[in-house]
Amino acid sequence: ALYRGIENREEVVGKIRSLHSDALKKLALKCEDLFMAGQKDQLRFGVDSWSDFRLTSDRPCCEAGDAVYYPASYAKDPLSSYAVKICKSKAKESQQYYHSLAVRQSLAIHFNIQQDCGHFLAEVPVRLLPWEDPNAPAKEDEETDEEEEERTERQNRDTSPGAESASQGGASKQRSHVVVITREVPYLTVADFVRESLAQHGKSPDTYERQVCLLLLQLCSGLEHLKPYHVTHCDLRLENLLLIPCKAGGGVQKSEPSEPSPTAACPARLIVSNFSQAKQKNHLVDPEVFRDQSRLAPEIITATQYKKCDEFQTGILIYEMLHLPNPFDENPELKEKEYTRADLPRIPCRSPYSWGLQQLASCLLNPNPSERILISDAKGILQCLLWGPREDLFQTLPSLASPGQRAAILQNWLDIKRTLLMIKFAEKSLDRECGVSLEDWLCAQYLAFATTDSLGCIVSILQHR
Amino acid sequence: ALYRGIENREEVVGKIRSLHSDALKKLALKCEDLFMAGQKDQLRFGVDSWSDFRLTSDRPCCEAGDAVYYPASYAKDPLSSYAVKICKSKAKESQQYYHSLAVRQSLAIHFNIQQDCGHFLAEVPVRLLPWEDPNAPAKEDEETDEEEEERTERQNRDTSPGAESASQGGASKQRSHVVVITREVPYLTVADFVRESLAQHGKSPDTYERQVCLLLLQLCSGLEHLKPYHVTHCDLRLENLLLIPCKAGGGVQKSEPSEPSPTAACPARLIVSNFSQAKQKNHLVDPEVFRDQSRLAPEIITATQYKKCDEFQTGILIYEMLHLPNPFDENPELKEKEYTRADLPRIPCRSPYSWGLQQLASCLLNPNPSERILISDAKGILQCLLWGPREDLFQTLPSLASPGQRAAILQNWLDIKRTLLMIKFAEKSLDRECGVSLEDWLCAQYLAFATTDSLGCIVSILQHR
Structure with a gap:
C-alpha cells in the first residue's frame, strides 16, 4: 500500500509527510514513557511503608514556598530516589494540605505536576524545620481531625525521619507536621534559579532567556493539563515552582544524575507544587446551589471568576523570571484604573526572545479575562x-494574497523541521549516551502535533498585537 | 539558507531529499565506527606482549579450514576478547602463512576481512591440535627460515598458551605452529552454520534464505574491498568464512555477547579468512617482466587470469549455502564443454529470495569472465x-516509455525507503538497548549510497537475464 501511486510525485510527497508526522507522534509518546520512567504508575505508599523510608541527608535539598524537601531512600526500591516533603504549615492548618491533596488526586499524572506518593502526620525533630525557632515552646498536644490511621502512625514515625536524631542535643524537640513522599527530588525552586541566574542573564542573555522560555513552556503544559479538570492553581509564584534534575529513562543514562549546569539549554524539569490555594469547579454541582448560581453574574461565581487567574499569574511570572518586578507590585494603582497593554512596563530587548516574551506577557496580563489569551495559546507562542x-518567515506571510499560499508555506516549514528533528533523533540512536534531551522531547511534542492552522493562529497573535 | 525558497514546493521536496541522503551517509559512517569499535586502530602486538595472552578455554571456539581458534584474554585489556588462531600447517609450510600475511597487510582494515594483530611461531601442546595424532612422533627440530625474533620467542611461549599444560599426561608432546592473535572471536564457520541450518532451511525457508543473502552481502563487501588492492582470494570455501557474534559499540549494549540465535534476521558478522591462496597483482611491476608480459594473452598472466575468480567461487557458494552441491563437483564434465546458464542446476524456489539467488548464481558462474558480473554488481543484486x-515495482518499470519516468519512480521509491529507515533509526534512539542491528547498518549503507542510476542498473540485470 505504501508504494501504490509511486509514480505520482505529489502522492509520494504526501506519504512521506504523513510517515514523518505519525512517527513523530509515536516518538513524542515514547519520550514521555522514557522521561517519566516508572512515574506513570501511581505510587501510593501505605502506613506499612513509612518505616522503610530514611532521609539520606540531614540537609534539605530544596526549600520551597510551602515546604522543605529532604532526599530520601526507600528500602524496598533502593535504586530510585525519593524526596520527603515536610510542609511548613502547622498540623493545625493541615486541612489546607488535605484540600490541595484532594485537588491533585482528581488529576491524572502529568510530567509537570507534583505527585504525592503518600503522606502522614508526623512528629518532626525541630532541626529538620529550618524556618522554626528551636527555642519556641515545644509542641502542644494538638489534636486535629485526622483519620485514625494517621494518628496511630504518629508514634511509629517518632524516630524515623532521621536515624541519628538521638545523638543531637536539641533534637528532642518535635513538631507535628504533614510529611509527604514524592518521587521527584527538587534541587531548586524557580525563585532560587532566577536569583542565582542574575549574572548569567547579563552575560549570556540569549541562553538565559531561552531557558526561561523552556521553563515557561513546561509551566504552561502543566497548567493546560489542569483545564479539563476545571482546576485553577491560583498561587503561581516562583517559590511554588520546583526544578528537578532531568534524565531520560532508567536504563539509558547510567551516569550519576548530577545537578544540571546552569548553561544547559534546558535547565531542568519544572513541576508545579503547592495546590493549597487551588480552586476546582465541581462537576456534580448540588442542584440547589446551581439554581442559586444561575442568576448570578459569572464573575461572582468563584470557579468561573478564577478561570483565567493562572493565565494572569503566568504573565507576572514572565516579568519576574526576567529579573523585573511584578508590574502590579511596582505600580499598585495600575489595577485600579482600566489599564491597557501600553501601561505595562517594557521588557528590555536583550535577546531574540525578549520581544516575544513581551508580547506574551501583554496578552496574558490583559485586564479583560475574555480578551486574555488561553494558556494553550501561551504554550503555542x-x-x-x-x-x-x-520572524523572518512570518514577515513574508502577510504579503501573500491567499490563505492557501500561507498554509502552503507553513506546511513546507513544518515538513523541513520534522525532517531535521527526525534526523536528530536518528543520530542519537548511535550516540553512546543515547542522549535524547528534555528539549528534544518538548520540540517533538510541538512538531508532532502542530498543524498549519495552529501555526497560522499563533503567527497571527504575534503579528497583530 | 535552509528556508530560502520555502514558498516553492519543489525546492522544499529537493531539500528534504538531500537532508535525508546526507544524514543517512553520516549514519552509515557512524555505524561503522560503532560496529568496529576500537578495531579501526590497527593493533600490532609485538614480542613483548605474547606472554600477556592466556587461553580462556582449552576447547576451541571454532575449527576453520586452515586453523583452530581458542578464546583468549589479554592481561593489559581484560575487557576485550581475543582469539588465538593456531594454524594447521606445519612450521615447515609456514611460508604460506607469511604469504597470506603479506597480502593482508597490504589491505586497509575492513569489517569483513580478518585482521592479524600479531603472530609468532610457537611450540603448541598436542592437546590443542585436535586434528593431530598425539601418538605421532614428536616434533623434529625443524629449522625453518623464520626471522630471528620469532625463533627466540619460541622458548617464551613454550608454556604460555595453556596454564594447566603441565597437569595433562600427553601434554609434553609439542608441535611447532604459527600462532596468530585476532580481535574477532569466531564461533562458527559458514560451513558449520550451513550444516546446522539444514532443518531450519526446511522449516522457515524465508528466514534462512534471507540470512544467506545477508551473509553473501557481507562476503561481497569484503571481496569488493580487495579489488582496488588487486587482490584475489582464490580459495573461497565455506570453511574459510567465519562468523563472529555481532554487537554494536562498546558502551551501548552492555549485555553479554551471547551466541546469536539462528533465527535472528542477520546471523552474524562474516569475515573472510585464510588468504594462503591469494593472488596479488604487483603495482610496481619489474619493467623487465612487464616487457615480457606485454606480448602475452591476458588469460595467461596470473593476476589477470584470476581477476574474476572470486566472482566464480561466490557463485558456487550460493549453491552450497542453499544446501545444494557445487554444480561442478556434481557434474565435472560441465567445465569441459562450453556450458550456458541453462546447463546449471536449478535452485528450487522455496522463498522470495530463491529466484533472485538463482539469477545471481547464473551471472556469477558465467563461463566467460568478461561476461561474468562484477562483485560490486553481485552486492547490488x-x-x-x-x-x-x-519485483512488483520493477515489473511496472518497463511499461514506462521514457527513462526519465523510470528514474522518477526509482527516486520516489528511494525517498520513501530513506524516510522509513530514518524513522527506524529515530525510534531506536528511545530504545533502552539502543539496538541498531547489523542489518540496519547494511541497509543504511545501501540506501545512503544508492542512486537512481545504480538502482536502474541492478533492476535491468535482474530483468534481462
Missing part, C-alpha cells in the same frame, strides 16, 4: 519563540 | 533482493 517559525 | 525495489 512559547513553542514558536523556541523553534520557529521565526 | 543482494541489496535489491533484501530491501527492494521488489
Whole structure:
C-alpha cells in the first residue's frame, strides 16, 4: 500500500509527510514513557511503608514556598530516589494540605505536576524545620481531625525521619507536621534559579532567556493539563515552582544524575507544587446551589471568576523570571484604573526572545479575562519563540494574497523541521549516551502535533498585537 | 539558507531529499565506527606482549579450514576478547602463512576481512591440535627460515598458551605452529552454520534464505574491498568464512555477547579468512617482466587470469549455502564443454529470495569472465533482493516509455525507503538497548549510497537475464 501511486510525485510527497508526522507522534509518546520512567504508575505508599523510608541527608535539598524537601531512600526500591516533603504549615492548618491533596488526586499524572506518593502526620525533630525557632515552646498536644490511621502512625514515625536524631542535643524537640513522599527530588525552586541566574542573564542573555522560555513552556503544559479538570492553581509564584534534575529513562543514562549546569539549554524539569490555594469547579454541582448560581453574574461565581487567574499569574511570572518586578507590585494603582497593554512596563530587548516574551506577557496580563489569551495559546507562542517559525518567515506571510499560499508555506516549514528533528533523533540512536534531551522531547511534542492552522493562529497573535 | 525558497514546493521536496541522503551517509559512517569499535586502530602486538595472552578455554571456539581458534584474554585489556588462531600447517609450510600475511597487510582494515594483530611461531601442546595424532612422533627440530625474533620467542611461549599444560599426561608432546592473535572471536564457520541450518532451511525457508543473502552481502563487501588492492582470494570455501557474534559499540549494549540465535534476521558478522591462496597483482611491476608480459594473452598472466575468480567461487557458494552441491563437483564434465546458464542446476524456489539467488548464481558462474558480473554488481543484486525495489515495482518499470519516468519512480521509491529507515533509526534512539542491528547498518549503507542510476542498473540485470 505504501508504494501504490509511486509514480505520482505529489502522492509520494504526501506519504512521506504523513510517515514523518505519525512517527513523530509515536516518538513524542515514547519520550514521555522514557522521561517519566516508572512515574506513570501511581505510587501510593501505605502506613506499612513509612518505616522503610530514611532521609539520606540531614540537609534539605530544596526549600520551597510551602515546604522543605529532604532526599530520601526507600528500602524496598533502593535504586530510585525519593524526596520527603515536610510542609511548613502547622498540623493545625493541615486541612489546607488535605484540600490541595484532594485537588491533585482528581488529576491524572502529568510530567509537570507534583505527585504525592503518600503522606502522614508526623512528629518532626525541630532541626529538620529550618524556618522554626528551636527555642519556641515545644509542641502542644494538638489534636486535629485526622483519620485514625494517621494518628496511630504518629508514634511509629517518632524516630524515623532521621536515624541519628538521638545523638543531637536539641533534637528532642518535635513538631507535628504533614510529611509527604514524592518521587521527584527538587534541587531548586524557580525563585532560587532566577536569583542565582542574575549574572548569567547579563552575560549570556540569549541562553538565559531561552531557558526561561523552556521553563515557561513546561509551566504552561502543566497548567493546560489542569483545564479539563476545571482546576485553577491560583498561587503561581516562583517559590511554588520546583526544578528537578532531568534524565531520560532508567536504563539509558547510567551516569550519576548530577545537578544540571546552569548553561544547559534546558535547565531542568519544572513541576508545579503547592495546590493549597487551588480552586476546582465541581462537576456534580448540588442542584440547589446551581439554581442559586444561575442568576448570578459569572464573575461572582468563584470557579468561573478564577478561570483565567493562572493565565494572569503566568504573565507576572514572565516579568519576574526576567529579573523585573511584578508590574502590579511596582505600580499598585495600575489595577485600579482600566489599564491597557501600553501601561505595562517594557521588557528590555536583550535577546531574540525578549520581544516575544513581551508580547506574551501583554496578552496574558490583559485586564479583560475574555480578551486574555488561553494558556494553550501561551504554550503555542512559547513553542514558536523556541523553534520557529521565526520572524523572518512570518514577515513574508502577510504579503501573500491567499490563505492557501500561507498554509502552503507553513506546511513546507513544518515538513523541513520534522525532517531535521527526525534526523536528530536518528543520530542519537548511535550516540553512546543515547542522549535524547528534555528539549528534544518538548520540540517533538510541538512538531508532532502542530498543524498549519495552529501555526497560522499563533503567527497571527504575534503579528497583530 | 535552509528556508530560502520555502514558498516553492519543489525546492522544499529537493531539500528534504538531500537532508535525508546526507544524514543517512553520516549514519552509515557512524555505524561503522560503532560496529568496529576500537578495531579501526590497527593493533600490532609485538614480542613483548605474547606472554600477556592466556587461553580462556582449552576447547576451541571454532575449527576453520586452515586453523583452530581458542578464546583468549589479554592481561593489559581484560575487557576485550581475543582469539588465538593456531594454524594447521606445519612450521615447515609456514611460508604460506607469511604469504597470506603479506597480502593482508597490504589491505586497509575492513569489517569483513580478518585482521592479524600479531603472530609468532610457537611450540603448541598436542592437546590443542585436535586434528593431530598425539601418538605421532614428536616434533623434529625443524629449522625453518623464520626471522630471528620469532625463533627466540619460541622458548617464551613454550608454556604460555595453556596454564594447566603441565597437569595433562600427553601434554609434553609439542608441535611447532604459527600462532596468530585476532580481535574477532569466531564461533562458527559458514560451513558449520550451513550444516546446522539444514532443518531450519526446511522449516522457515524465508528466514534462512534471507540470512544467506545477508551473509553473501557481507562476503561481497569484503571481496569488493580487495579489488582496488588487486587482490584475489582464490580459495573461497565455506570453511574459510567465519562468523563472529555481532554487537554494536562498546558502551551501548552492555549485555553479554551471547551466541546469536539462528533465527535472528542477520546471523552474524562474516569475515573472510585464510588468504594462503591469494593472488596479488604487483603495482610496481619489474619493467623487465612487464616487457615480457606485454606480448602475452591476458588469460595467461596470473593476476589477470584470476581477476574474476572470486566472482566464480561466490557463485558456487550460493549453491552450497542453499544446501545444494557445487554444480561442478556434481557434474565435472560441465567445465569441459562450453556450458550456458541453462546447463546449471536449478535452485528450487522455496522463498522470495530463491529466484533472485538463482539469477545471481547464473551471472556469477558465467563461463566467460568478461561476461561474468562484477562483485560490486553481485552486492547490488543482494541489496535489491533484501530491501527492494521488489519485483512488483520493477515489473511496472518497463511499461514506462521514457527513462526519465523510470528514474522518477526509482527516486520516489528511494525517498520513501530513506524516510522509513530514518524513522527506524529515530525510534531506536528511545530504545533502552539502543539496538541498531547489523542489518540496519547494511541497509543504511545501501540506501545512503544508492542512486537512481545504480538502482536502474541492478533492476535491468535482474530483468534481462
